[in-house]
Amino acid sequence: MIQFETFELENGLRFYVNIDKTTPFVAVNTLYNVGSKDEDPNKTGFAHLFEHLMFGGSKNIPDYDTPLQKVGGDNNAFTTTDITNYYVTLPHYNLETAFWLESDRMLELAFSTKSLETQRNVVCEEFKQRYLNKPYGDLMLLARPLTYKVHPYQWPTIGKELSHIENATMEDVKSFFYSHYAPNNAIITISGNVDMKTVKELAEKWYGDIPCRNVAIRNLPQEPVQTEKRTLTVERNVPASNLYMAFHMCSQRDADFYATDLISDILSNGKSTRLNQNLVEQQKLFSSIDACISGEIEPGTFMISGKINPNISIDEAEKAVKCELQKIIDGTVSEYELQKVKNRYESAAVFGELDILSKARAIAYYANLGDVNLVNTRLKEYDKVTLADIQRVASSMFADTNCSTVYYLSNNQK
Amino acid sequence: MLQRNIQPEFKPMQALNLVTPQCYKAECGTPIHILPVQDQEVVKIDFIFNAGEYFSEHPIVALSTLKMLQEGSSSRTSEEIAEKLDFLGAYLFCSMTKDYSTISLCCLEKHAKEAFEIVSDFILHPTFPEDKLAIHKSNRFEQFKIDSERVEIRSQRLLANTLFGSQHPYGKIMESTDFEYLTRENLISFHKENFTAEKTKIFVCANLQSAKAKDLLETIKHIQLPKSGKVQIPQYKIITSNSHSLRVPKEKAVQTALKIGKVMVNRNHPDFIKLQVVNTILGGYFGSRLMTTVREEKGYTYGIGSAIISLKESGYFIISSQVGKEVHEKALEAIFQELKRLRTELVSEEELNIVKTYMLSSLARSFDGAMATSEMLLDTVLYNLDFKDYYNQMWNTTNNIQPKEIQKLANTYLNEDSMYEVAVG
Numbered sequence: 105m106i107q108f109e110t111f112e113l114e115n116g117l118r119f120y121v122n123i124d125k126t127t128p129f130v131a132v133n134t135l136y137n138v139g140s141k142d143e144d145p146n147k148t149g150f151a152h153l154f155e156h157l158m159f160g161g162s163k164n165i166p167d168y169d170t171p172l173q174k175v176g177g178d179n180n181a182f183t184t185t186d187i188t189n190y191y192v193t194l195p196h197y198n199l200e201t202a203f204w205l206e207s208d209r210m211l212e213l214a215f216s217t218k219s220l221e222t223q224r225n226v227v228c229e230e231f232k233q234r235y236l237n238k239p240y241g242d243l244m245l246l247a248r249p250l251t252y253k254v255h256p257y258q259w260p261t262i263g264k265e266l267s268h269i270e271n272a273t274m275e276d277v278k279s280f281f282y283s284h285y286a287p288n289n290a291i292i293t294i295s296g297n298v299d300m301k302t303v304k305e306l307a308e309k310w311y312g313d314i315p316c317r318n319v320a321i322r323n324l325p326q327e328p329v330q331t332e333k334r335t336l337t338v339e340r341n342v343p344a345s346n347l348y349m350a351f352h353m354c355s356q357r358d359a360d361f362y363a364t365d366l367i368s369d370i371l372s373n374g375k376s377t378r379l380n381q382n383l384v385e386q387q388k389l390f391s392s393i394d395a396c397i398s399g400e401i402e403p404g405t406f407m408i409s410g411k412i413n414p415n416i417s418i419d420e421a422e423k424a425v426k427c428e429l430q431k432i433i434d435g436t437v438s439e440y441e442l443q444k445v446k447n448r449y450e451s452a453a454v455f456g457e458l459d460i461l462s463k464a465r466a467i468a469y470y471a472n473l474g475d476v477n478l479v480n481t482r483l484k485e486y487d488k489v490t491l492a493d494i495q496r497v498a499s500s501m502f503a504d505t506n507c508s509t510v511y512y513l514s515n516n517q518k
Numbered sequence: 519m520l521q522r523n524i525q526p527e528f529k530p531m532q533a534l535n536l537v538t539p540q541c542y543k544a545e546c547g548t549p550i551h552i553l554p555v556q557d558q559e560v561v562k563i564d565f566i567f568n569a570g571e572y573f574s575e576h577p578i579v580a581l582s583t584l585k586m587l588q589e590g591s592s593s594r595t596s597e598e599i600a601e602k603l604d605f606l607g608a609y610l611f612c613s614m615t616k617d618y619s620t621i622s623l624c625c626l627e628k629h630a631k632e633a634f635e636i637v638s639d640f641i642l643h644p645t646f647p648e649d650k651l652a653i654h655k656s657n658r659f660e661q662f663k664i665d666s667e668r669v670e671i672r673s674q675r676l677l678a679n680t681l682f683g684s685q686h687p688y689g690k691i692m693e694s695t696d697f698e699y700l701t702r703e704n705l706i707s708f709h710k711e712n713f714t715a716e717k718t719k720i721f722v723c724a725n726l727q728s729a730k731a732k733d734l735l736e737t738i739k740h741i742q743l744p745k746s747g748k749v750q751i752p753q754y755k756i757i758t759s760n761s762h763s764l765r766v767p768k769e770k771a772v773q774t775a776l777k778i779g780k781v782m783v784n785r786n787h788p789d790f791i792k793l794q795v796v797n798t799i800l801g802g803y804f805g806s807r808l809m810t811t812v813r814e815e816k817g818y819t820y821g822i823g824s825a826i827i828s829l830k831e832s833g834y835f836i837i838s839s840q841v842g843k844e845v846h847e848k849a850l851e852a853i854f855q856e857l858k859r860l861r862t863e864l865v866s867e868e869e870l871n872i873v874k875t876y877m878l879s880s881l882a883r884s885f886d887g888a889m890a891t892s893e894m895l896l897d898t899v900l901y902n903l904d905f906k907d908y909y910n911q912m913w914n915t916t917n918n919i920q921p922k923e924i925q926k927l928a929n930t931y932l933n934e935d936s937m938y939e940v941a942v943g
Contacts, residue, residue, distance in 0.1 A: 126556045127886050128532070164522035169805050173872045175528040176879030195879065200526040208522055225817025229773070233820050233840050237773040237943070239667045309520065341770070343663035375588075376600035385596075385653060391660035411660060444605045451607030451626050454560060459887060 116288030130296030149263020160219030286317035569712035683757030771943035
């Protein structure tokens with residue numbers, strides 16, 4: 105159970121505070137409600153490039169990292185399709201430096217040309233390192249546009265292509281900042297050795313005078329219902345062929361989200377689960393295979409991806425996966441099996457939220473999702489899932505016409 | 519009026535407040551180190567075996583032995599073990615370094631005793647069934663092929679080989695032909711020699727206020743690992759390559775993986791702590807000289823870092839990065855320039871103070887919670903150091919080191935002419 109208190113400033117900035125006196129540290133998490141889904145399809149990769157620029161100096165502070173290092177602070181950030189998240193941990197007695205630094209870059213960035221030039225290069229190298237220069241690295245670059253024809257989830261956070269980042273201008277950067285970075289579009293969560301009075305005073309002092317801004321109204325194009333099977337075949341210089349299948353699933357705000365997540369666990373969370381036992385250990389079709397959900401806020405994807413063993417055709421491998429999915433539709437999941445994945449979820453959730461940073465992040469995530477109490481109540485939601493739910497959700501999701509498949513073939517063995 | 523351009527007042531790092539770990543002996547003599555968890559009903563148990571690649575005639579055998587333990591015991595099949603542990607919500611992690619094999623069990627307190635019994639059973643009585651070994655071997659081979667294509671992994675292996683030589687377990691490179699050594703007999707014999715009372719250490723994080731945790735600790739004390747007598751540590755000669763530079767071209771690569779390094783002292787050497795400060799200035803944190811020059815000023819890379827890695831019988835220094843293929847030479851030049859600057863210029867008080875604060879705060883963070891602390895405890899136990907003495911010494915040495923000493927250490931240990939480089943891509 106994570107206890108927290110909340111308050112809101114006049115400019116719309118929301119705070120959530122979890123007090124934990126067992127640690128000498130405090131974590132401050134700042135979530136901006138902007139991700140790659142908010143990008144112009146011709147200027148992708150921007151939310152993430154922008155995350156890099158947030159470290160290039162703000163209006164009154166030329167350098168973000170050095171003053172933080174001086175007080176024993178540590179920080180990082182990440183961007184997803186839905187959010188941009190910045191976090192700091194520091195000794196509790198130096199908490200104010202975090203407020204000072206984070207508030208100034210919410211107020212206004214320095215917009216330095218030099219920083220933009222460098223970070224464009226850095227992000228291009230990140231693109232190469234993660235997506236181009238590594239076996240199977242481009243799989244998600246191929247899979248997303250196959251699954252989404254209209255919705256901005258069709259590109260990954262790094263962007264569609266290097267040129268979008270290479271061509272980013274200062275004007276683009278400024279307009280992105282003022283339309284997305286605002287107190288009324290952010291959530292700050294604090295976990296650690298603090299007291300409410302100090303936090304409220306610091307919040308008012310450092311964030312109180314930042315003006316509320318006109319945040320761009322989010323009007324995402326809805327992905328039309330998929331009506332036919334989609335496939336893409338590519339050949340690459342990799343050691344083994346990879347089968348990738350993606351099914352459209354419900355939004356994280358939907359009541360069926362929990363059943364969907366548990367279906368992925370029934371298939372592949374743990375050594376004893378179905379895909380590993382049946383397709384790796386018994387039938388020996390794959391050397392490894394996983395099922396997972398994308399965990400995105402808008403309707404996301406249920407993905408299955410596996411490396412196929414030598415001398416096994418990709419058609420045979422695909423048939424076997426479909427057979428496993430059909431078994432779920434046919435109602436072969438037992439009460440015991442459902443309880444097993446619920447137990448695993450409970451354990452993972454407890455271990456995942458032991459430290460202050462994880463707690464601060466989790467509170468921010470669910471607050472942004474729309475129901476902060478889920479940070480504590482979601483275990484109950486998982487517990488409520490029945491075998492009938494599993495069967496019903498699987499039946500509607502695992503249809504050929506809802507599936508996008510990438511045949512990622514090894515050119516050593518087809 | 520709010521002074522946004524002035525940093526709020528701050529305090530220096532407060533000294534460490536270390537817990538005193540408890541240590542008991544199991545009936546078989548294996549030490550059990552215990553750290554208290556506060557307020558949470560979770561348990562972590564680590565089994566550390568003196569059973570890394572170092573102890574295997576054929577290095578490939580060590581990891582497979584570790585991974586195959588859970589594939590069947592004299593009382594349970596592989597499927598029964600997996601089924602039971604998954605149902606208990608127990609998470610099992612097997613990992614290996616050159617020196618040690620580790621099995622970590624993470625579990626809610628309410629299921630910990632049952633999970634421990636299953637795990638200790640397969641550690642003591644594994645059966646290594648042939649059919650499971652065949653599957654493991656085939657899957658590991660598939661992963662081996664993928665790893666061999668990754669420039670990051672290949673360059674790391676090639677540097678270790680350059681520094682330690684093919685005859686030394688720290689430098690040997692695994693080849694596809696080594697898979698023939700993955701026989702049931704080899705695994706059984708590696709298990710028998712290395713998973714013994716004398717070669718094992720157990721670390722437990724648990725809430726000592728709870729009756730369930732106390733009961734668990736009692737159970738752990740009864741573990742009966744077989745005795746092997748005195749432990750012999752084989753010794754090998756380090757044969758470093760004659761050539762300081764190795765280039766391995768890779769067609770179609772868009773980046774070059776760079777590794778630069780040399781053999782270095784380990785945790786038991788008196789200079790080790792001070793060298794960590796020198797290394798941190800160079801490439802050990804986000805504001806380091808290498809990150810500032812190679813990433814933030816020149817934009818050649820997404821990331822670059824350096825580290826001094828302690829191994830039980832030796833150690834090494836390494837700089838690691840992936841850079842754009844077209845700027846590879848320029849990046850190397852910039853890296854060597856930074857190594858030289860460390861030797862020829864005194865570090866400023868200001869920079870040194872930032873590094874000290876960074877290191878002291880990371881050190882304090884490493885003791886935030888039992889799980890984090892257990893990693894730190896491990897480092898001292900494995901190197902026969904006293905937990906509190908060593909980390910208090912680390913705190914003081916880091917806090918007091920002076921610029922002249924840094925320069926001297928850089929000259930002694932990090933001369934750019936003594937480095938070896940590997941570039942893949």
